[in-house]
Amino acid sequence: MTQMEAISVAIVGASGYGGVQLVRLLLEHPLTTITYLGGEGSAGRPYSDLYPHLQHCLDLTVEAVDVDVIASKAQVVFLSLPNGLALELAQPLLAKGCKVLDLSADYRFRDLATYRQWYGTERQDDQLAAQAVYGLPELYRDKIALAQLVGCPGCYPTASLLALSPLLKQGLVLPETVIIDAKSGTSGGGRQGKINLLLAEADASLAAYGVARHRHTPEIEQICSDLAGQTVKVQFTPHLIPMPRGILATVYATLRDPGLVREDLITIFQAFYRHSPWVKILPPGIYPQTKWACGTNLCYIGIEVDERTGRVIIMSAIDNLMKGQAGQAVQCLNLMSGWSETLGLPQLAFYP
Amino acid sequence: MTQMEAISVAIVGASGYGGVQLVRLLLEHPLTTITYLGGEGSAGRPYSDLYPHLQHCLDLTVEAVDVDVIASKAQVVFLSLPNGLALELAQPLLAKGCKVLDLSADYRFRDLATYRQWYGTERQDDQLAAQAVYGLPELYRDKIALAQLVGCPGCYPTASLLALSPLLKQGLVLPETVIIDAKSGTSGGGRQGKINLLLAEADASLAAYGVARHRHTPEIEQICSDLAGQTVKVQFTPHLIPMPRGILATVYATLRDPGLVREDLITIFQAFYRHSPWVKILPPGIYPQTKWACGTNLCYIGIEVDERTGRVIIMSAIDNLMKGQAGQAVQCLNLMSGWSETLGLPQLAFYP
Amino acid sequence: MTQMEAISVAIVGASGYGGVQLVRLLLEHPLTTITYLGGEGSAGRPYSDLYPHLQHCLDLTVEAVDVDVIASKAQVVFLSLPNGLALELAQPLLAKGCKVLDLSADYRFRDLATYRQWYGTERQDDQLAAQAVYGLPELYRDKIALAQLVGCPGCYPTASLLALSPLLKQGLVLPETVIIDAKSGTSGGGRQGKINLLLAEADASLAAYGVARHRHTPEIEQICSDLAGQTVKVQFTPHLIPMPRGILATVYATLRDPGLVREDLITIFQAFYRHSPWVKILPPGIYPQTKWACGTNLCYIGIEVDERTGRVIIMSAIDNLMKGQAGQAVQCLNLMSGWSETLGLPQLAFYP
Amino acid sequence: MTQMEAISVAIVGASGYGGVQLVRLLLEHPLTTITYLGGEGSAGRPYSDLYPHLQHCLDLTVEAVDVDVIASKAQVVFLSLPNGLALELAQPLLAKGCKVLDLSADYRFRDLATYRQWYGTERQDDQLAAQAVYGLPELYRDKIALAQLVGCPGCYPTASLLALSPLLKQGLVLPETVIIDAKSGTSGGGRQGKINLLLAEADASLAAYGVARHRHTPEIEQICSDLAGQTVKVQFTPHLIPMPRGILATVYATLRDPGLVREDLITIFQAFYRHSPWVKILPPGIYPQTKWACGTNLCYIGIEVDERTGRVIIMSAIDNLMKGQAGQAVQCLNLMSGWSETLGLPQLAFYP
Structure with a gap:
């Protein structure tokens, strides 16, 4: 294996449970560097205010969400937001060359008719939704490897x-x-x-x-x-x-x-x-x-x-x-980056 | 309603969870008096050794299981034993005039062929099993009221x-x-x-x-x-x-x-x-x-x-x-005794 | 014992955990009748909206808090509110002849200097606070029996x-x-x-x-x-x-x-x-x-x-x-009403 | 840093909670290889019988405890046994050149008078006990680095x-x-x-x-x-x-x-x-x-x-x-082996 280079990653919606799992996994991952943490409610606060146990391994402040700033700092963006917000961010981030992994429901449906029926949100990005890949590697491994936008499963x-x-x-x-x-x-x-x-x-x-x-x-x-x-x-x-x-x-x-x-x-x-x-x-x-x-x-x-x-x-x-969420997103990132599917992900539970 | 008289009850298998529920319920029941607690492993020990929180309301010692003693002390007997033991006790207790409520699987099957197939125990009391009433009052209220032997449901x-x-x-x-x-x-x-x-x-x-x-x-x-x-x-x-x-x-x-x-x-x-x-x-x-x-x-x-x-x-x-166990048995006892189905049974959960 | 008459009780702050404990205890109490449930956030809603498991035993709607209404309906009022609210209600309720049991911190301190220092609320009812009895029956049984206003302990x-x-x-x-x-x-x-x-x-x-x-x-x-x-x-x-x-x-x-x-x-x-x-x-x-x-x-x-x-x-x-809260308040009510300290209160835990 | 060689480790008492933690940690450790798992009650059984979730990463059978076999397979031995058993094994294992980390109380006391008073076991290995190092690296880092026998703290x-x-x-x-x-x-x-x-x-x-x-x-x-x-x-x-x-x-x-x-x-x-x-x-x-x-x-x-x-x-x-147990023992092993104190040990909790 040739030497591989680390990539820079952003997490938008870092304050929630999905966010903090991503933080933990990407900190332990040998080929990722977290360069940006975004959130609305907690913007301006040190991340260790939210999760004091991480103070010793992460010295970042949560930033307000700004597409230009994100794209300037990160090659890959994880969106870990409530349903209905990723659809505002995915398009501009993709346009700036970022790869996007969305952990919400926004890009899980090829046909937005279903989305509209069950989620009730108006939106017009049908074309983008149709291009997004459903991020279940066990079924769509090859498509994920080539994707720019992944809609990670529930x-x-x-x-x-x-x-x-x-x-x-x-x-x-x-x-x-x-x-x-x-x-x-x-x-x-x-x-x-x-x-x-x-x-x-x-x-x-x-x-x-x-x-x-x-x-x-x-x-x-x-x-x-x-x-x-x-x-x-x-x-x-x-x-x-x-x-x-x-x-x-x-x-x-x-x-x-x-x-x-x-x-x-x-x-x-x-x-x-x-x-x-x-x-x-x-x-x-x-x-x-x-x-x-x-x-x-x-x-x-x-x-x-x-x-x-x-x-x-x-x-x-x-x-x-x-x-069910953050680990699978990192598994997708591994595929999208040409790395082993298992890279950096924990496989041994502690018990009991 | 005319004045009703309290009845004396025995609990065989008092040390387990079914036993201690029965103890609690029958202590609070206005028309029952616990006169006997039986068990093998804990015979000879004060009941409050097993459940210290009950010391202030019950002063009984667990006794070895003896049909004559039980029948001399109690009109009604609850059997709260592992499967396969009640079938040794029910017949002699009935013969001595006790009513019996069995909380095990022994008398739940009218046809013992099914019991033998799933429980694997040899036994020959097919006739008694066929007479036992399945103790689910919502379905068999009238039969329970007349029963001498009730097989309480799982x-x-x-x-x-x-x-x-x-x-x-x-x-x-x-x-x-x-x-x-x-x-x-x-x-x-x-x-x-x-x-x-x-x-x-x-x-x-x-x-x-x-x-x-x-x-x-x-x-x-x-x-x-x-x-x-x-x-x-x-x-x-x-x-x-x-x-x-x-x-x-x-x-x-x-x-x-x-x-x-x-x-x-x-x-x-x-x-x-x-x-x-x-x-x-x-x-x-x-x-x-x-x-x-x-x-x-x-x-x-x-x-x-x-x-x-x-x-x-x-x-x-x-x-x-x-x-699912002791409360339903007491509900059956109420029916067998001609009392209201709700007598003495708790109906208000504490929450949270 | 002569025949005792039931008293009417109101619970202000019925939606919280203290409130629902009081509801359960007072429903089971042989000499109390709940005639009023009050709350701000849930005013106008059936109580069983908040606690559906109680639907079968209580058919009351939560009412907005109004001293005149409360006093017209209840002889005794339980205040189960956040700190700093009882001090608005106690005086007028007492003036209308109600007995008041407050479950908050408002009437636990004889000397309000301490209250002001630790709770930081301005208030001027020093005289009333000095008359309130600390509702720990094991220490102040006799005073509680004569009290009009009880500050129940934390x-x-x-x-x-x-x-x-x-x-x-x-x-x-x-x-x-x-x-x-x-x-x-x-x-x-x-x-x-x-x-x-x-x-x-x-x-x-x-x-x-x-x-x-x-x-x-x-x-x-x-x-x-x-x-x-x-x-x-x-x-x-x-x-x-x-x-x-x-x-x-x-x-x-x-x-x-x-x-x-x-x-x-x-x-x-x-x-x-x-x-x-x-x-x-x-x-x-x-x-x-x-x-x-x-x-x-x-x-x-x-x-x-x-x-x-x-x-x-x-x-x-x-x-x-x-x-630690509602049970002790009812214990105080028993004393204030001349009843046995144990009346209507549960004394047998279920276990496990 | 020069290339470091992996060492072979044995775990005696592998079936308990201390044992399974050691298994997890030593599997993930970059410089250890588990070569022996010992136990009495489970001897002869595949380890994955005891912990099925580990089947995919460990293919060892639990062996009966035999000092010669252990010493032939492992350079370092972790004893994770009930109190009073390590004192039979430590001496012969040390004599055969193994380093020993004991997770029980047996070698935590320099003066066995205290041990005898609180644990009540007869034993005569006072000299060995006096040589054992108390395995709390934050206090005894230097001594642990040189130790052959470590008594890991409770x-x-x-x-x-x-x-x-x-x-x-x-x-x-x-x-x-x-x-x-x-x-x-x-x-x-x-x-x-x-x-x-x-x-x-x-x-x-x-x-x-x-x-x-x-x-x-x-x-x-x-x-x-x-x-x-x-x-x-x-x-x-x-x-x-x-x-x-x-x-x-x-x-x-x-x-x-x-x-x-x-x-x-x-x-x-x-x-x-x-x-x-x-x-x-x-x-x-x-x-x-x-x-x-x-x-x-x-x-x-x-x-x-x-x-x-x-x-x-x-x-x-x-x-x-x-x-409090297995992690600290591996931390001691790191010190005894001249490795970084943090090598191979997890430092990021998952939360929540």
């Missing part, structure tokens, strides 16, 4: 799609039977003072939310339809779990061929992901714990077949802020 | 069946589409030193277990089949949640009539449970939190319909140790 | 003072050596969207706060000085613990007489609290868990002596929202 | 001593006033099925344990006495906190010079630890959260002075399994 879609892709791509299940019962730690709700995310409310308790109408549904369906070659509608139910991080998606689908056993499916999954270093297929009878993935960019997948009912049950565990 | 079956009963009884869903994704606090694993139940292992994490083979499956299916009037096989997946108490069952099924909306189903559920004081149907758009039920004998049910997929999603929340 | 002071009172009252320790290391669940921070109280931030973590300057310090010192008959300054350090409820105060002090052993102190504490049904002194070697007190109005106290260092260590566990 | 002593060392070494406080109120996550209790460590018992609760008699007391006192140049007795109280990892020690002591302010002490601490990369002194008004240290080898220290009482309060936060 946390639930990542866990769900890694569970479903081999099944749908190879026509192993009836698409209309797909049910995704997903469970997430509360950091998915962001670093904002919502009552329902308080420890006093959310700890020692459990509830579903957004049933039959969560915005990650059309995102999952878009990719599932691609994979299946037909329109797929999925049942998706998220739940809030009393823990800070981690997602488990428990996915149900009816097998076309009821003769398949779990060992068959494990073999199929292993083959499907043989070039995907971040996906680990577990041996028979082992089901993933979210804690195994926490702090890492890994996705652990466990597989079971119920011969009584003819269904396959896939359990997929990720860290919602890593493989 | 925690998962209680949450699952309260969600499914109106749907199956009235033929509203396709039985073969039923999927139950259940989530439980760790106290369901009992008061025993298992590695996977340690806080260090289970906290801040989440995993499925017993996928496609959990023993509560045939119990759910037995009652579902009764309700539907046909053999029903369900998909049941339990998960371990990082909290001490509470169960949420998220139940999926395809509606026969895709024109039904959630308000229809709410009306149907309210009617079905109109005489059931412990089941609360939530208004549209409200989904139950397990914490609302904790410490009470309540079951909260939320209902959603997904018009895109034609499915109904029912969320059912209980306290696994109360409505 | 959560930390309750746990701390119950641990310290026998020691200081009987001169057993050197007052200048008192250190209180206190630990609280996060509900003490209230039902408000603060970042540091989010589950994602506070779970699986631990930190001190307000070190050397927490506002409960002068409140503790006021009572300690009364007990000791001299000015007492205490070291008080609160910590935020990853749990919803509960306080443990670990109190250190140097014994005047190094010959005292823990059994002596247990005897002294038992004697001191012999008429206090809510304080339980634990046997030698047993230390309280906060969970034992949760949901109840109890305070569990464990006592240890370190003969190597000459110090006594007292551990005092309460539920911060019950004995 | 978790509580590490947090406590890093808080106390500057104070005692420089005579800033009255030694007899030292009180350490320490709080630990439950992983400190080890990977064993104890009832009190179950999530159902320990979650949402809090309690002290081992009050006035915890075995870490004499270990802290031994080093404090060294630092102060006089016999020091400390008050040490550990508490169990509902979280998997992390220790916070809140340390109280009376200042000799009441004129010192916190900024003075911060300066003194910064100077004391200026060559200690793993200790971070926080700015005024910032107190450490344990989560900042979790997964890293860092110790965060916050400092406060109470001018009203003349006391200093030091808060010291570590990960009990990292700086």
Whole structure:
């Protein structure tokens, strides 16, 4: 391998949980240098005001968001903002030659009709949206490598799609039977003072939310339809779990061929992901714990077949802020930069 | 109402979590007196050795299990033992005139063929098992009132069946589409030193277990089949949640009539449970939190319909140790004693 | 006992955690009827909008705060408001003949100089403040019984003072050596969207706060000085613990007489609290868990002596929202109404 | 720097929490190769049976403990065993030329009289114990670099001593006033099925344990006495906190010079630890959260002075399994091998 040069990166929206994960990962990455941290609410404050534990390794002040300043400082820009803001920044940043990785929903949909229906925002950048690449490397590795604009997947879609892709791509299940019962730690709700995310409310308790109408549904369906070659509608139910991080998606689908056993499916999954270093297929009878993935960019997948009912049950565990967000964005950056997909990303959880 | 007399009750297996819930409930119950606490491992020890916080309200010593002693002290006996032990005690206690409420799986199956297949224990008391009443008052209120032996339901079956009963009884869903994704606090694993139940292992994490083979499956299916009037096989997946108490069952099924909306189903559920004081149907758009039920004998049910997929999603929340175990047993006792179903049982959770 | 009549009660500030505890306790209390719920932010909303799990037992709408309305509806008023608001309401409510129990800091200080110094609010009701009774029944039972206005203690002071009172009252320790290391669940921070109280931030973590300057310090010192008959300054350090409820105060002090052993102190504490049904002194070697007190109005106290260092260590566990707040207020109401101190208050925690 | 060669390391007691931390750290360390994993209970099992999430990066089987085998495979041996077992292994391993790092209490005491008094085990290796170096690099860096046998500190002593060392070494406080109120996550209790460590018992609760008699007391006192140049007795109280990892020690002591302010002490601490990369002194008004240290080898220290009482309060936060155990052992290994103290050790917590 020839000597590689470090690239300069900017993080816009550095104060939130996505932002601070990016900070941690890019600080530890051997070939990136953080040159800019942007935010509105915290502009002008030292970053260590927001996260005092990082004082010893980062001496930057959060800056107001200014496209010219960003483009003058950084080759690559991560946008870690609430939905609806990236669409103001992506175009001008691209025009100035930056590569852009957006962690919001703004560039996940090829067809903005779907976006408008589920997110309700007016916007006119249909052409740009159509060019953006969906940043799930396990499916779109080659396109990501060539992309200027990546729309990084949501946390639930990542866990769900890694569970479903081999099944749908190879026509192993009836698409209309797909049910995704997903469970997430509360950091998915962001670093904002919502009552329902308080420890006093959310700890020692459990509830579903957004049933039959969560915005990650059309995102999952878009990719599932691609994979299946037909329109797929999925049942998706998220739940809030009393823990800070981690997602488990428990996915149900009816097998076309009821003769398949779990060992068959494990073999199929292993083959499907043989070039995907971040996906680990577990041996028979082992089901993933979210804690195994926490702090890492890994996705652990466990597989079971119920011969009584003819269904396959896939359990997929990720860290919602890593493989489900910031880690996956850095994985995309690695591909876009011609580096190894694993460069600089943590792969060993601490346990317990 | 005429003056009612208190009855004497025994708890066999008082040292576990089921036992200590019974102790709390029966101490607070206006018409019961605890006269005997039995256990093997802790025989001879003051009960307050096991649970020091109860010292000020209970002055009993755990006794070795002896049928004659029990029958001489108590009119009603709660058996809160591991599976396979109640079947040694129930017959002789009944023979001595005691009423028996068994919290284990031993008397939940009318047909012991199913029990033998899933629990693997040899036993010959088929006739007694066939006489036992399944202790789910919302379905079998009248039979329980006349029973001498009640097999109290498992925690998962209680949450699952309260969600499914109106749907199956009235033929509203396709039985073969039923999927139950259940989530439980760790106290369901009992008061025993298992590695996977340690806080260090289970906290801040989440995993499925017993996928496609959990023993509560045939119990759910037995009652579902009764309700539907046909053999029903369900998909049941339990998960371990990082909290001490509470169960949420998220139940999926395809509606026969895709024109039904959630308000229809709410009306149907309210009617079905109109005489059931412990089941609360939530208004549209409200989904139950397990914490609302904790410490009470309540079951909260939320209902959603997904018009895109034609499915109904029912969320059912209980306290696994109360409505899912000891509270339900006391509810049965109330019925067996001719008292109000709600007598002495807590109905107001503390929150948060 | 002659037949007692129920009294009508109002709760001002019903939407917060103190408010909802009062709602639960007063609903279960045999001699109170809630006739008014007041609040600013939630005025006009059904109370079950705020706490859906209570819909089945309470059908009241939150009203804007109006003294005339309150006084027309209620004989007793609980003020559960942020500091600095009760002082606007107490005087007019008293003038209209209501009894007032204030859960804020406004009427905890006899001498408002201390209040002004630590809370920084201007106010001129020195005379009323001097008449208010500090609502810690274990110390001021007789005064509370006669009071029109009770300033209910803070959560930390309750746990701390119950641990310290026998020691200081009987001169057993050197007052200048008192250190209180206190630990609280996060509900003490209230039902408000603060970042540091989010589950994602506070779970699986631990930190001190307000070190050397927490506002409960002068409140503790006021009572300690009364007990000791001299000015007492205490070291008080609160910590935020990853749990919803509960306080443990670990109190250190140097014994005047190094010959005292823990059994002596247990005897002294038992004697001191012999008429206090809510304080339980634990046997030698047993230390309280906060969970034992949760949901109840109890305070569990464990006592240890370190003969190597000459110090006594007292551990005092309460539920911060019950004995530390709403439960204690109801205990005061019982005294003010001539009822048993224990009437209607829970004394059996559920466990686990 | 010249090219450095990797060394081979063995872990005896690999199945516990200390063991699995060592596995993770040594796998990620650039200059170590794990060549042997030993254990009794799990001998013969693939390590990934115990920790399935590590399957993709470690392919070793746990071996029965045999000194000859260990010495033939490894240059350095980590002993991560219950107290009282290392003393059987250290001598023969040293005799065969291995360097030994013991994570138990066996070699923490220079004078075995103290060990015998607090641990109650008979042993005769006084001479070896006297030669062992106490593995706290911030105090004994030079001795560790030359050591063949290191007795790694306990978790509580590490947090406590890093808080106390500057104070005692420089005579800033009255030694007899030292009180350490320490709080630990439950992983400190080890990977064993104890009832009190179950999530159902320990979650949402809090309690002290081992009050006035915890075995870490004499270990802290031994080093404090060294630092102060006089016999020091400390008050040490550990508490169990509902979280998997992390220790916070809140340390109280009376200042000799009441004129010192916190900024003075911060300066003194910064100077004391200026060559200690793993200790971070926080700015005024910032107190450490344990989560900042979790997964890293860092110790965060916050400092406060109470001018009203003349006391200093030091808060010291570590990960009990990292700086409090395995991380510190690897830090010692770095020193013993002539490497940088920070080599291969994580220094960036993920947050939240």
